[in-house]
Amino acid sequence: MFFLRKCKTAILIIALLVIALTMLSFNLRYGAGRGFFSKIVLEAVAPLQKGLSTSVKSIRDAWLRYIILVGIEEENKKLNKKINELKAVVIQYQEGYLEAQRLKKILSFTDDYNYHFIHARVIGREQAGLSKTILIDKGTIHGLKVGMPVIVPPGLIGRLLDVSWHASKVLLLIDENSNIDAIVQRTRMQGIVSGAGSRGFILKYISKTQDVQEGDVIVSSGMGGVFPKGLLIGQVSHVERLEASLFLKINVAPFVDFSKLEEVSVLASSEKRTEQQ
Amino acid sequence: MIYYLLMPFLSIILVILQSTITDVIFFGRLVFDLSLVVVIYAGFRLDLVRGSFLAFVLGFVFDCVAGSVQGLFTFIYVIIFLFSFFASGRLAAEKMYIIALFGFLCAFLEDLMVILFYHLVFKFDILVNVYLVLIPKTLIVGLLAPVFFYMMRRVEVFFYERTA
Numbered sequence: 234m235f236f237l238r239k240c241k242t243a244i245l246i247i248a249l250l251v252i253a254l255t256m257l258s259f260n261l262r263y264g265a266g267r268g269f270f271s272k273i274v275l276e277a278v279a280p281l282q283k284g285l286s287t288s289v290k291s292i293r294d295a296w297l298r299y300i301i302l303v304g305i306e307e308e309n310k311k312l313n314k315k316i317n318e319l320k321a322v323v324i325q326y327q328e329g330y331l332e333a334q335r336l337k338k339i340l341s342f343t344d345d346y347n348y349h350f351i352h353a354r355v356i357g358r359e360q361a362g363l364s365k366t367i368l369i370d371k372g373t374i375h376g377l378k379v380g381m382p383v384i385v386p387p388g389l390i391g392r393l394l395d396v397s398w399h400a401s402k403v404l405l406l407i408d409e410n411s412n413i414d415a416i417v418q419r420t421r422m423q424g425i426v427s428g429a430g431s432r433g434f435i436l437k438y439i440s441k442t443q444d445v446q447e448g449d450v451i452v453s454s455g456m457g458g459v460f461p462k463g464l465l466i467g468q469v470s471h472v473e474r475l476e477a478s479l480f481l482k483i484n485v486a487p488f489v490d491f492s493k494l495e496e497v498s499v500l501a502s503s504e505k506r507t508e509q510q
Numbered sequence: 511m512i513y514y515l516l517m518p519f520l521s522i523i524l525v526i527l528q529s530t531i532t533d534v535i536f537f538g539r540l541v542f543d544l545s546l547v548v549v550i551y552a553g554f555r556l557d558l559v560r561g562s563f564l565a566f567v568l569g570f571v572f573d574c575v576a577g578s579v580q581g582l583f584t585f586i587y588v589i590i591f592l593f594s595f596f597a598s599g600r601l602a603a604e605k606m607y608i609i610a611l612f613g614f615l616c617a618f619l620e621d622l623m624v625i626l627f628y629h630l631v632f633k634f635d636i637l638v639n640v641y642l643v644l645i646p647k648t649l650i651v652g653l654l655a656p657v658f659f660y661m662m663r664r665v666e667v668f669f670y671e672r673t674a
Binding site for chain 1: 533566578579
């Protein structure tokens with residue numbers, strides 16, 4: 234008893250360190266999203282973060298509106314020109330889409346997109362050193378589950394890492410902890426897209442003999458069943474052939490600015506849809 | 511007892527404030543690590559039990575809200591607190607340049623642990639992040655730490671004068 238009293242502080246500190254290490258190893262072993270206390274913290278954070286974000290956003294918007302007014306006429310002309318150009322492109326794509334639909338029908342392909350969207354607002358952007366996450370204002374009571382893909386049309390931005398009752402944490406694709414099976418749209422070569430923080434993504438495990446060029450579009454492969462096939466991930470920004478490596482070093486630029494996310498959509502599973510129906 | 515009851519709520523507010531400032535001032539490009547400065551300050555001002563709890567709770571909240579690996583910052587913050595606590599006896603806290611250097615060192619230590627963890631567990635490329643993440647963040651903490659220490663000293667003087 235005397236020993237315990239004497240070493241009380243040391244025991245306490247060792248216990249805290251052991252708890253932290255246990256959490257860490259548990260998380261690495263079984264993944265995130267299982268802690269009751271972390272749900273409580275997320276639940277407490279959500280309303281505060283939402284309130285603060287709304288106030289900050291309104292101030293920022295007012296300031297940006299003032300800034301944007303300067304030179305808006307010039308911008309307007311440019312945009313009108315761009316719209317006319319894009320209209321022509323859209324018509325081309327519509328033709329292509331209709332053709333694909335017809336071919337799909339002919340080949341009797343089944344429709345894989347048996348999903349429904351749950352829309353959510355981004356209430357916080359958390360960027361802790363290497364980890365990149367966001368908080369959204371929907372949780373388990375809205376039908377969200379850990380692991381569900383999160384998208385900003387037309388592409389993928391991450392997956393749900395932790396879900397509480399009214400809020401969820403999204404692990405962005407640019408997080409170093411994030412890996413997703415992907416294919417190069419042009420050549421159908423398969424690789425793994427890993428997050429690289431502010432550098433975007435890195436496409437790994439593509440052999441040096443393969444043809445990958447700057448500008449190639451990268452989409453999800455649908456392997457593993459977590460992410461649906463064909464969702465846009467990004468565009469190849471740089472390809473390097475290293476002498477010492479078996480694989481290409483490919484940098485991929487995201488299609489979206491991750492620091493400006495405001496609304497996102499969560500792809501709920503097909504099972505959920507059936508349940509609701 | 512009030513200290514232990516209030517600590518989780520204050521930790522949550524601190525982490526939210528930190529992420530909002532990061533978002534507003536640095537547009538998410540750089541990290542404003544206010545919570546780390548608080549942990550360093552706790553090493554200089556609090557006793558071992560209170561300080562360890564503070565570091566643990568703050569790290570846990572930070573992990574829940576911002577971290578992608580639960581437990582990583584909880585562990586690192588307790589280590590940083592202990593480092594700060596044992597170094598505080600040998601450092602002159604009233605000298606601002608010492609606090610700046612010590613803040614810089616602690617932030618460096620924190621990022622080193624994070625990067626090493628990512629490298630060992632996720633086989634992650636270290637060198638790029640030394641320039642992109644580690645150096646800007648350590649510089650910010652190094653600049654922020656003396657300001658925070660100075661402000662807290664003023665607050666302490668204010669309350670001490672009122673209660674005396």
